[in-house]
Amino acid sequence: MVALPLKTMEARWQNQTIASSDDIVMLEGNAYFPQSSLNPQYFRPSNHRSTCGWKGEAHYFDVVVAGSENPNAAWTYPEPKQAARAIAGRVAFWKGVQVG
16 A cells, blocks of 8 residues: 555546545555545445455445436445555546546
């Protein structure tokens, strides 16, 4: 895990900034944003779950912008295993969400 300080990164979907932070943790090529950096109007909890052997159970969010829905496009590990504790309270993106 690598913390990337002082470089502001944004997550964008449908030409809208849905998250922005300079407190990013990189893990397995994914940028994990603090959950507090998300613009909550664009996120809806999903019932989808997945399990990683070393990180734990992931919970997902649908990203919704201007009526367009991107199901399960963001995920978090609310109670990560010890090896992944640096991503607790953080959210990562995929499925067309641009991060940079």
